Amino acid sequence: MSEKSTPVHYSVRDGVAVIMLDAPPVNSLSQGMRAAILDAVTLAGSDAAIRGVVLVGAERMFCGGAEIKEFSDGKVAPPDLNDVCAVLEGLNKPVVAAIHGHALGGGMELTLGCHYRVAAPSAKVGFPEVLLGVLPGAGGTQRLPRLIGVARALDMILTGTVISVSRAKADGLIDAVLDGDLLERAIEFTVNAAENPQNMRVAGALPVAADKTTAAQLHEARIEWQKKAPGAKAPQAIVDCIEYAASGASLADGLAFERRKFLDLMNGDQSEALRHLFFAEKAAVKIPGLDADLKARPIAKIGVIGAGTMGGGIAMNFLNAGLPVVLLDIKQEWLDAGIAKISQNYAASVQKGRVTQAEMDARMGLLASSLSYDDVANCDLVIEAVFETMDIKKEVCVRLGKICKPGAIIATNTSTLNVDILANASGRPADFLGMHFFSPAQIMRLLEVVRGAETAPDVLHTVMGLARRIGKIAVVSGVCYGFIGNRMLEGYLREMDFLLMEGASPAQIDSVLESFGMAMGPCRMTDMAGVDVNARVLDEREREGHLPGHPAYRAVVRKLGELGRNGQKNGVGYYRYDGRTPIHDDEVERICIDLATRHNITRRTAIPDEEIRARLLYPLINEGYRILEEGIAYRSGDIDVVWTAGYGFPRLAGGPMHLAQKIGERRIRDRIAEFASVTGDPHGFWDPAPLLTRNAAEQA
Ligand code: NAD
Numbered sequence: 001m002s003e004k005s006t007p008v009h010y011s012v013r014d015g016v017a018v019i020m021l022d023a024p025p026v027n028s029l030s031q032g033m034r035a036a037i038l039d040a041v042t043l044a045g046s047d048a049a050i051r052g053v054v055l056v057g058a059e060r061m062f063c064g065g066a067e068i069k070e071f072s073d074g075k076v077a078p079p080d081l082n083d084v085c086a087v088l089e090g091l092n093k094p095v096v097a098a099i100h101g102h103a104l105g106g107g108m109e110l111t112l113g114c115h116y117r118v119a120a121p122s123a124k125v126g127f128p129e130v131l132l133g134v135l136p137g138a139g140g141t142q143r144l145p146r147l148i149g150v151a152r153a154l155d156m157i158l159t160g161t162v163i164s165v166s167r168a169k170a171d172g173l174i175d176a177v178l179d180g181d182l183l184e185r186a187i188e189f190t191v192n193a194a195e196n197p198q199n200m201r202v203a204g205a206l207p208v209a210a211d212k213t214t215a216a217q218l219h220e221a222r223i224e225w226q227k228k229a230p231g232a233k234a235p236q237a238i239v240d241c242i243e244y245a246a247s248g249a250s251l252a253d254g255l256a257f258e259r260r261k262f263l264d265l266m267n268g269d270q271s272e273a274l275r276h277l278f279f280a281e282k283a284a285v286k287i288p289g290l291d292a293d294l295k296a297r298p299i300a301k302i303g304v305i306g307a308g309t310m311g312g313g314i315a316m317n318f319l320n321a322g323l324p325v326v327l328l329d330i331k332q333e334w335l336d337a338g339i340a341k342i343s344q345n346y347a348a349s350v351q352k353g354r355v356t357q358a359e360m361d362a363r364m365g366l367l368a369s370s371l372s373y374d375d376v377a378n379c380d381l382v383i384e385a386v387f388e389t390m391d392i393k394k395e396v397c398v399r400l401g402k403i404c405k406p407g408a409i410i411a412t413n414t415s416t417l418n419v420d421i422l423a424n425a426s427g428r429p430a431d432f433l434g435m436h437f438f439s440p441a442q443i444m445r446l447l448e449v450v451r452g453a454e455t456a457p458d459v460l461h462t463v464m465g466l467a468r469r470i471g472k473i474a475v476v477s478g479v480c481y482g483f484i485g486n487r488m489l490e491g492y493l494r495e496m497d498f499l500l501m502e503g504a505s506p507a508q509i510d511s512v513l514e515s516f517g518m519a520m521g522p523c524r525m526t527d528m529a530g531v532d533v534n535a536r537v538l539d540e541r542e543r544e545g546h547l548p549g550h551p552a553y554r555a556v557v558r559k560l561g562e563l564g565r566n567g568q569k570n571g572v573g574y575y576r577y578d579g580r581t582p583i584h585d586d587e588v589e590r591i592c593i594d595l596a597t598r599h600n601i602t603r604r605t606a607i608p609d610e611e612i613r614a615r616l617l618y619p620l621i622n623e624g625y626r627i628l629e630e631g632i633a634y635r636s637g638d639i640d641v642v643w644t645a646g647y648g649f650p651r652l653a654g655g656p657m658h659l660a661q662k663i664g665e666r667r668i669r670d671r672i673a674e675f676a677s678v679t680g681d682p683h684g685f686w687d688p689a690p691l692l693t694r695n696a697a698e699q700a
């Protein structure tokens with residue numbers, strides 16, 4: 001059992017059996033690992049010379065949890081983790097889990113089967129299963145409330161948060177925090193425990209401490225999670241399981257109940273979608289064709305050009321990560337306003353207790369401001385976030401190309417302009433790329449990294465690594481209008497405006513999309529982003545001859561823009577606003593009726609919700625197929641990451657491309673054809689993407 005190829009090493013020290021999990025990178029609990037632990041524990045149990053057992057992880061951590069890939073099999077191959085925990089728990093000698101690094105999910109459940117849990121001071125523990133749409137399915141929901149009570153168990157399992165060992169010790173989850181060599185100290189602890197068998201705590205044999213507040217706690221948790229995650233099944237199933245444990249049921253019954261709930265979730269669509277996103281986010285950072293031993297360029301100092309909304313937010317990302325930033329603008333007053341805004345943002349975070357005053361001071365201390373390009377000459381990365389006008393941006397890129405030190409990376413935050421034109425303007429297209437942040441840039445996790453025609457592989461590699469350093473989810477996009485996200489948004493918003501002219505109300509459209517799971521319906525979203533911003537982009541595209549010829553294309557947003565109904569910022573847009581609350585506005589209905597008359601659009605008294613959902617979502621999905629076929633996105637999972645991380649698309653649906661698979665490509669193609677037939681579609685709005693058509697044909 002001690003050969004290197006097995007996932008578990010067994011050795012004996014001071015009469016204590018040491019069972020070491022060794023399956024890099026995270027010692028996950030694959031079928032092979034579970035079987036090997038079971039064998040080792042059985043061996044230790046049957047050897048009378050063994051006084052106790054220590055379970056410990058090799059290398060980086062104790063255990064990262066289940067082997068998620070096994071979930072797709074629909075069932076768990078024996079032995080399951082419950083079998084392992086039952087044998088551990090039933091051993092008549094102390095079993096001690098010695099935790100370093102992380103113990104997560106199934107890894108934590110394994111420790112709950114042990115009689116003691118000891119940990120290195122830096123270790124972290126948690127139950128992140130809910131993030132994958134499942135629940136701890138090997139006793140977590142039954143043993144944890146027995147150890148730490150219902151309220152704390154609910155909090156830990158429902159939030160999926162990873163907590164420090166000091167917190168876990170205070171909760172009574174960890175028995176001892178051990179300094180020094182963890183294994184040595186854990187062996188000493190085990191010897192001591194063997195000599196004091198009266199102290200041994202078997203989690204599964206404890207009663208759940210329930211009192212008259214317990215029922216209320218469970219009820220509140222249910223309501224809270226219905227609000228926080230509407231429609232999500234896992235949080236409700238978690239409450240069911242903990243409620244069952246608190247009802248006084250035996251451990252055996254509780255485990256059987258939990259297992260049924262776990263299997264339901266594991267085999268359900270929601271968990272499938274969340275697991276898809278888990279793997280898609282991991283895959284998105286991998287760039288096909290890049291040399292494995294490519295070196296990243298060192299990044300120690302950042303320049304940001306333009307101290308406006310985006311420039312300030314972008315700067316904060318780097319300050320938060322401890323990187324010095326030089327913020328540059330052309331006028332002192334704009335620079336001052338930008339710095340003041342950053343300072344206000346931090347002060348608000350201090351007030352909310354998210355950042356300490358000392359942290360704020362340290363971050364502001366890393367920020368320098370300047371009116372002179374000379375001050376960004378020695379930066380390793382310079383990101384421009386000036387006005388969205390080609391001539392201004394070109395001029396800025398020309399200057400950066402001249403002044404930046406050799407090897408510096410130059411990036412543009414443009415949302416709509418051609419990155420290759422700007423790259424060429426800089427005179428160093430190999431050092432150039434797009435870094436498309438989303439607003440508010442210090443908060444939104446998505447970063448579209450736009451790979452220009454000549455962007456050097458090491459530049460791309462460096463920026464992907466840097467994105468991780470500042471906590472962003474980065475997805476690579478090729479160069480095209482709107483990149484991945486905004487390009488797909490076009491058809492979605494196009495249909496929003498057409499439906500309004502056909503007789504739907506903003507409230508109906510938003511409510512349909514919000515019931516589907518979008519964080520915000522499209523009318524509210526446009527009001528928040530700014531009707532004027534949308535209208536301006538459309539005007540600019542029209543000037544360039546890039547708008548579809550349909551006279552009513554985006555007519556509502558353009559009319560609202562013309563009337564100065566700019567959205568939330570001035571209290572009127574698709575809605576009227578009372579503070580931030582949107583209220584129906586008859587005036588908008590009148591505008592839509594006028595536009596419909598002018599453009600010969602037939603109004604209907606009722607538009608079915610299903611039609612609204614399909615009219616908005618199918619063009620978006622259709623464009624996703626084009627983006628995939630053109631190679632703008634490397635994989636369909638990348639598109640799903642963009643939409644879930646940047647556009648509020650429901651994670652429970654897995655992203656638009658995952659959803660398309662669930663709906664069925666034939667069904668989507670057929671519905672698109674139906675929509676085309678209603679109008680005859682002279683502008684080709686409903687032309688199906690060739691890839692969608694081919695996939696649908698293959699399904700026939
Ligand atoms: P903004 O108007 O708030 O800020 C632009 C800043 O650039 C201003 O402070 C201006 O003084 C400064 N500036 C203009 N010309 C300059 C020059 N030659 N040199 C130095 N500074 C100059 O605009 P914003 O909303 O921050 O947008 C900036 C960029 O970010 C645009 O390219 C925009 O498309 C892009 N973007 C915006 C959003 C958004 O939601 N606002 C989202 C993604 C990307």
